[in-house]
Amino acid sequence: MPKATRRSRLPESDGSYHLPFAIVDMETAPARIVLPLGTACLTCRRRKRKCDGKRPVCGPCKTKKISNGCKFDRFGQSMEALQTRIDELQDDIRALEVSILPRCSSSRTSSTSVDASSSINKSISSPSYARRHSFRIANPGPLDIPTSLKDPFIGFLKQKDIPTNIRDPLVDIFLRNRWLSFVELNVARFQSSYKLPPNHSESIHPALLDAVCLLGCLYSRTRLQTYERFFYTRVQSSLYECLANADRLFDFIRASALVTTYCYLKGRRIEGHNRASAIARFAMACGLHRIDLYSPNQPSMISPSRLPRDLVDVGDMIYTWWGVFCADRVGAMALDVPGAIPDDEQIVTTPWPLEDYTHEEVLRIPYQGLSSFRLPDAELDSVPDAYRNLYVFRVQSFAMLYRATLLVSSFHRGRDVAAEAHLAINAASRLCKELESYRQRTYLTFNGTRYQGDSGHGVALVFAMTAAYSAWVRLLRTFSDQDIESHQRRLDIARECASLAIEMSQTSPGLCRVAIGLSWSTAYEVLTWDHAQFKLDTPNGDLYAALDVFETYARQYTKKYTPRSTSDKFSIHRVDLVEISGA
Secondary structure, three states: OOOOOOOOOOOOOOOOOOOOOOOOOOOOOOOOOOOOOOOOOHHHHHHOOOOOOOOOOOHHHHHOOOHHHOOOOOHHHHHHHHHHHHHHHHHHHHHHHHHHOOOOOHHHHHHHHHHHHHHHHHHHHOHHHHHHHHHHHHOOOOOOOOHHHOOOOHHHHOOOOOOHHHHHHHHHHHHHOHHHOOOOOOHHHHHHHHOOOOOOOOOOOHHHHHHHHHHHHHHOOOHHHHHHHHHHHHHHHHHHHHHHOOOOHHHHHHHHHHHHHHHHHOOOHHHHHHHHHHHHHHHHHOOHHHOOOOOOOOOOOOOOOOOOOOHHHHHHHHHHHHHHHHHHHHHHHHHOOOOOOOOOOOOOOOOOOOOOOOOHHHHHOOOOOHHHHHOOHHHHHHOOHHHOOHHHHHHHHHHHHHHHHHHHHHHHOOOOOHHHHHHHHHHHHHHHHHHHHHHHHHOOOEEOOEEOOOHHHHHHHHHHHHHHHHHHHHHHHHHOOOOHHHHHHHHHHHHHHHHHHHHHHHHOHHHOOHHHHHHHHHHHHHHHHHHHHHOOOOOOHHHHHHHHHHHHHHHHHHOOOOOHHHHHHOOOOOOOHHHHHOO
16 A cells, blocks of 8 residues: 655644744834935945945955955035036037027127137136036046047037138138039139128128038048048038028028038938928029029019129029029939939029130120020020130030939839930030030140049039930930941940040049939940940940949948949840841
8 A cells, every 4th residue: 555645734833833934023123224316335235235335345245255355435526526417518518509509690709609618618717516526527427438438529610710720621622622513603702701800791601601612621631531420510500590591691691502502422322312402492482493693683583682793793693593503403313312403494594604704805795504405506606706605515414314314214204205305315425525615726635534624614614524425325225226327426426425434533533423323324335235246245445434433433422332243233235236237
C-alpha cells in the first residue's frame, strides 16, 4: 500500500495561526521617516538602496564600511546653478525677440536694440550674476553644453549690422559671379546705394544685403564659406521684418529671388519651387509683369514701395521680373508641376531686358516681349538688335523650354496643338541659330577651364544654349518623329547639347545642378536611342561624355551615383529606323 501523505499541521500551542508576516499595530508602530528628495547620499542613490540621510556618513555606508565613498549632493547650490542657466536662456530669448520682431520705425528700432543690449550687459555685469556665472563654470549643470558644441554665430544674430570686413568681400564675390543667379542688377546703382548709411531712404534693405552675402558665401572659395549657415538663418528674419513693415518691398522681391537661386544650387528643389511660386505671385501683385518702359509711372502698376526714379530703376525692375520668371520656370520643370506665372503674352507684357538703361535711347527701341515667340518668319527681320543680348537669350531659352514641355504634355493628353507646335519649332530653331551666332561673336574658344573673358558670362551662355537645344529636341521628337530629316537634325542637336553640357561640366562642375539636369537629359535620351537602334557594340564618344555629365550631376545634385548599366531606365523613344528609311 502506498504510504500516506504527511500533512503539515499548524502548531496549536497558543491556539493561533503563525502567519508568514507580522501583524503590526499601526497605532503603536513608530512612524516611517521619508527623506526629502535629493537628501540621500550619492552612493545609496546610485545603488538604489534606502538611506537614512545622516551626515557626514549615512547608516548604510557606515554598515558597509565605505565611509570615504559616502558623499552628498549640494542640492541648494545645484538649484542655484539651474536657475542661473534659466535666467541666461531667458535673456537670450528676449534678445532674439528684440532682433526679430518688426519695428515701427528705425528710431524705435535703434532705441529698442540699445535698451535690450544695455539691459543684458547690466545683468551680466551685476555681482550676483558674476557669482552664479563663476560657480556655473566650476560646476556645470545639466543644461550646459560643451564649448565645442555652442553656436559661434549666436552673437552675430544679435547684431544689427554685419562687420564690414565680412560683408564687403562677400558683396564683391557676388557681383563678380552674379551671372550664376537669375537676378541681374545695375552694378553702379547697387554700389552707390550700398555706400549709403542704413537710415537713408535710398539705402539697400538688410534683407537684400543678407541674400547677397549668402550667395557670396556659396560662390566663395575662402574661409568666408563658414558664414553660409549664419547668413541663411539671418536672411529669414530680415525677410520677415521687411515684409511685416512693408519696407522697400522691391528689395524684398530681389532678396527672395536670390534665396530661391540659393535653394536651387543647394539641391533643395521643393523649397526653391515654393519660394519661387510665392515670390512670383507677389511680384505679379506688385505689377512687375506689366512694366511699361515708355510710361513707368502708369496707374496700373502697384509700386513696390516707391515709384522708379529714372530709367535705371525701371531697368532693375525689368531684370528682377525676368529673374523671378526664370526661377519659376526652373522649379516648375524640375518638379513637373505648372508654373505660377501663366504662359500668356496677354498677361505678361513686360518687355525683354536690355543691356543698358542709362541712356534715353532705350525709349526709342520698339517693344518686344513674350509675344515675339509667335511672330511669323516674315516679321523677324524687324526685331531690333538691342534684344539680341544674353539677358534676353537666357530668359527666352527657359521660356522656350517650358513652352515645349507644355506642348508635349498637351499632345500626350490628346489636344490638337499642331499649329502652336509648328510656331514653337520655328522659334526654337531661330533662337538656337541666334545663340550660335552670338557665341561666335563673343566666345570662340576655351582657355583651359575658363572662357576667354568673363567666365560667369560664358557659363550663362552655355546655360541658355543648352536649354534652347533641349527645347528644340523635345519639339522635334514629339511632332516630327516620322521624318527622316528631322531625325538627323534631332541627333545633331543632341550632340551639340551634350557637347555644351560637357563644356559646362568641365568649366564649373559645381554648377551642374537643376538647369543642366533639365536640359541635358533630353539629349542623352536621343543619343542612347540612336545607339540602341543601330545595336552598336560600344557607345560612341558623345554618349560616354553625356553619361559622364550625368554622373557629375548625380553626385553633386542628388548625392547618388548611377552606374552606366542603368541607361535603360530612361524613356528612350522607340522608332523602327528600318521602316523610316524604307530599307
